[in-house]
Amino acid sequence: MLVSGLVLCLNDDASGTALEAIRCRPGLELGPVEDPRRVPAVLEAPTEDASRKAIEGLEAHEGVHHVEVAFIGFDRSQESSDAARSA
Amino acid sequence: MQLDRRSFVKSAAMAAAVSAAGGKPGALSALTASSPRDVTWDKAPCRFCGTGCHVQVGVEDGKVVAITGDERADVNKGLLCVKGYNVGGILYGPDRLTTPLLRKNGRLQPISWDEALDVVAERILADPEGFAIYGSGQWTIPEGYACQKLIKGGLSNNNIDPNARLCMxxxxxxxxxxxxxxxxxxxxxxxxxxxxxxxxxxxxxxxxxxxxxxxxxxxxxxxxxxxxxxxxxxxxxxxxxxxxxxxxxxxxxxxxxxxxxxxxxxxxxxxxxxxxxxxxxxxxxxxxxxxxxxxxxxxxxxxxxxxxxxxxxxxxxxxxxxxxxxxxxxxxxxxxxxxxxxxxxxxxxxxxxxxxxxxxxxxxxxxxxxxxxxxxxTGQPSACGTVREVGTLAHALPGGRLVAKDAHRADVEKLWNLPAGRINKVPGTHTVAMWDQFCRPKKDGGDVSTIWVQVTNPGQSLPNTNRLFFPKDDLDEKFLIVSDVYPTVTTELADLVLPSAMWVEKNGIFGNSERRTQQWFKQVEPPGDARDDVWQVIAVARRLYDAGFDGMRDKDGDFLFTIRDGDGREVPVWEWERYYDVNVDRELFEEYRAFTRMKHKDLAPYDEYVAARGLRWPVVQDAEGSWHETQWRFAEGLDPYVAEGAGFQFYHSTSKDDRAQIWFHPYTPPPESPDDEFPLWLSTGRVLEQWHTATMTGRVPQLQQAMPSAYLEMNRADAAERGIQNGDRVIVRSRRGETELPVWIDGRGEPPRGSVFVPFFDETQLINRVTLDATCPISKQPDYKKCAVQVTKPGV
The missing domain is CATH 3.40.228.10 (Dimethylsulfoxide Reductase, domain 2)
Known part of the structure; x- marks a missing residue:
């Protein structure tokens, strides 16, 4: 399981609706919203590839300007996928 | 409060996100205090570019398990780029080099460290004048300093130059x-x-x-x-x-x-x-x-x-x-x-x-x-701290001194306690000249017989590698030693490979682009028999000392790298088992610090850097004993060395009157321009996800998957004119060489008509077989941004 800390950077005019839609995404937990343009979140995904696709999906979401990654947890389960390069 | 591991990682991730979002600075610090007993956090500068961001490294059971931006660091204030967030992964590629390898009968085969050190020493003893070290802006300050002392104070040949020659x-x-x-x-x-x-x-x-x-x-x-x-x-x-x-x-x-x-x-x-x-x-x-x-x-x-x-x-x-x-x-x-x-x-x-x-x-x-x-x-984490300040260049000495200046050599000989005349006054070979000499037979002027490469990958990053690297393969008289952490294009031609510790597997000090000196401690063990580069240099020097090589002795007969403990007893740091009995980084840094005053690049004592997230030189001590960094130089009130009332004072002015020089240079045409046969400009460079030759980032799945291979950016009109579609494989060819790549039209970058761009990170598509090795006549830096090429479909 790969755990990422994210900042969802939302467009001013769509932050409310975008947040409501994003909140339902699997593996995503939103943090306290103090600035509606910059929303902290945690994403859990089973693999690096799934994590990357989930972040790309968030960036493609209407109302999302871009996503900043603030943390990456290197869990032990990651070791098996370290072979990706050598495959 | 104690958390289970999964909860801890999630909490750490949320704390970092909240902090980065600007909500609650300090949230991460609170969290690290409550993390499980077996997770420890410590600072380190990022391993990659010259920005010098600080990260916090989370270690559990001897392994890096988490990375976050360091919110106490002025450089990045908690933020990192995609490479920085993944920097921990560079330690754990599946193909780390873990034992010395010697080429025997054409194949690299495992040997002991003792045998490896003997091989290096024998090469030096056989031809000390022809021995060279080629390093980089990724050397830590103590690593560069140790190499500098070995070559200039010990071998007296000045044959040391870094890949930073290619960069800054x-x-x-x-x-x-x-x-x-x-x-x-x-x-x-x-x-x-x-x-x-x-x-x-x-x-x-x-x-x-x-x-x-x-x-x-x-x-x-x-x-x-x-x-x-x-x-x-x-x-x-x-x-x-x-x-x-x-x-x-x-x-x-x-x-x-x-x-x-x-x-x-x-x-x-x-x-x-x-x-x-x-x-x-x-x-x-x-x-x-x-x-x-x-x-x-x-x-x-x-x-x-x-x-x-x-x-x-x-x-x-x-x-x-x-x-x-x-x-x-x-x-x-x-x-x-x-x-x-x-x-x-x-x-x-x-x-x-x-x-x-x-x-x-x-x-x-x-x-x-x-x-x-x-x-x-700068593009590398210590191009400034190590290369420019320690002076690991063929013409330089520590602290802004030059080998060609009598007074500067005398200074260094005094500080190193060397006999007068030990340091050679003739500059050594700069990067392009070094590899040119290495890739030519000795009978044709190829005087460099052995190169020890550390912390860089010249087989991929030198320009015009068809002239400056690959000819080595046909020259049995030449010997290539490579200290590295992963197999690379360079190790493919190496005769001896030495496995190195990297980043937080060792103590280190970098100097970033804004004169900021940054220290970190070893946090995890290197894998297998991988060992610190500083140790490798000192161990080789000791082999030479034991063999009676006079250059390894100072004027009192003591070993060039004598390090003593608090009681004044010499510590045999050349023995790996004793290397961490003392903090060798601290010892070498304190020795080096004495060189930094002449050019007003004053450094503080080592322990000041332990406490800080880097300090920008000149770092000066006030009357109360506190140390203060300098943000802007040469301006009154900002730079402590500017005299009161001066306004501005360029106190190292070449006109000796405290003035800066406004230069005029006439326009000079490039050495090679597009023509009928090679009608396009080629520029090369880097990409966000991969760092330089991708030896580290290529081992991090997230980064490798995001940018797996190189490409050729081409203008849509140029492509149409040649019948080339997006994704087609093409040959890019210059007068020097060629390589094959897929074309990317309207991609990340958009070259104008008449030019193409190729990133150089991909070891399977070596664009530097194509590039030009012409250099600036003053800096000797090559031009990777402009040469003439043709682009065709295969078979055309």
Missing amino acids: ASAVTGFLATYGVDEPASCYEDFDDCDVLILWGNNMAEMHPVLFSRVLDRKHRGASVRIIDIGTRRTRTSDFADRYLEFEPHTDQLLLNGIAHLLLADDAWNKDFVEKHCAFRKNTEPLSLFGEPMSFDEYRAALAEYTPERVAAQSGVSIDDLRMLAGLFADPELRITSTWCMGVNQHTRGTAVNTQIHAVHLLSGHFGRPGDGPTSL
Whole structure:
């Protein structure tokens, strides 16, 4: 399981609706919203590839300007996928 | 409070996100205090570029398990780029080198460290004059210092040079020629204070994203800051810029002369600043670093031919845009920051362009206020700290000294306790010359017989590798030693491979682009038999000492790397089991620190850096004993070495009168331009996700998957003209070599008609078989940004 800390950077005019839609995404937990343009979140995904696709999906979401990654947890389960390069 | 592991990781992730979102600074610190007993956190600078971001490294059971930005670090304030967030993964690629390997019967085979050290020592003893070290801006300061001492104080041949010669040598000569001393006078706070940011051929959004985000963040919050991107190809940076000005490759010299011409023609130069603080300088024949004085009238006359009409016609930048640029510099109220990196430095007139950027700032008086000045950026984490300050260059000695100067050699011999005359006064071979000599038989002038490569991958990163690297394969008399962490293009031709510890597997000190010296401690063990580079150097030196090699003794007969414990007893740090009995980094740093005062690059004691997230030199001690860093140099009130009442004082002025030099350089055509046979310009460079030759980032699945292979960016019209579609594989060919790549049209970057771009990170598609090895005559830095190529479909 790969755990990422994210900042969802939302467009001013769509932050409310975008947040409501994003909140339902699997593996995503939103943090306290103090600035509606910059929303902290945690994403859990089973693999690096799934994590990357989930972040790309968030960036493609209407109302999302871009996503900043603030943390990456290197869990032990990651070791098996370290072979990706050598495959 | 104790948390289970999964909860802990999630909490850490949320704390980092909340902190980065600007909600609750300090949240991470609170969390680390409550983390499970077996997770420890410590600081380290990021391993990658020259920005010098700090990370917090989470370690559990001897393994790095988490990375987050360090919110206490001024450089990045908790933010990291995609590479930085993944930096922990570089330690854990499946193919780490874990044992010494010696080529026997054509194959690399495991050997012991004892045998490996004997092999290195034997090569040196057989031909000490022909032995060279080729390092990098990724050497830590103690690593570079140890190599410097071995080569210059021990072997007396000065054959040491770094890959930084390929990266920032022209910035060095630009600073030296202008101010008489190397490295930027300004600092990263300029990005917080400028009204205008001018990027000279600098794709900052991808190469220095954390710094670029400081400016973007200001814009996002409504600050009035203009970004002007001046380049030869649209990049991600162009997308964020207020203006993108495209110029014909190599005509940046014309643009800068054109701006200076207009400042004089419009009587818009800063007379007061120039009259008080500047002098004028021009080339000599043959060219030289310091040139010769010229009068203001001569300067004005020299610039007369660079009219807006001529500059616009040759550069492709319109007269209106040229006037717009000159108008910015003419406005004394604006604060203008210029930055540059490889686009200016990797240039056959790199020294000239560097000095010309300084010149327009000095001529207009845009210098020395926060947000107002020229500053270069570096691509490697310690290009400044190790290469430029320790002086791991063929012509240099520590602390800004030169091997060619009698007084400087005497200084160093005194501080190293060497007999007079030990240091050779003849500069060694610079990078291109070193590899040229290595790749030629000795009978043909190839005097370099053995190269020990450390912390770099020249087989992929040198220019024109068909001439400067691969011929080694046919030269049995030459011997290549490589200390590295993973197999690379370079290790493929190595005769001896030494497995190294990396990043937080060892103690280290870097120096970043803004003169900031940054220390970290070892946090995890290296794998297998991988060992510290400093230890490798000291262990080889000891082998030589034991063999009776006189150069390894000081004038009292003591070992060159004698290190004593607190009781004054010598510690045998050349024995790996004893290496960490003392902090060798601290010992070498304290020895090196004595060199830093001459050029006012004063460093604080080691322990001051332990407590800080880096300090910018000169670091000076006040009467109460506290140490203070310096943000801006040469300006009264900001730089402690500027005399009261001076306003500005360039205290290492080459004209010996505290003045900076405003240089004139005539436009000089490039050595190779497109023609009928090779009709396209080729530029090479880097990408956001991969760092340099990808030996580290290529082992991190997230980064490798995001940018798995190189490509050739091509203009849609050029592609259509050749019947090439997006994704087609093509051959890119120059007079020197060729490689095959897929084409990317309308991709991340957009080259204009007549030019293509290829990133150099991909070891399976070696673009440096194609590039040109012509260098700047002063800095000896090659030009990777301009050569002539043809692009065809395979079989055509």
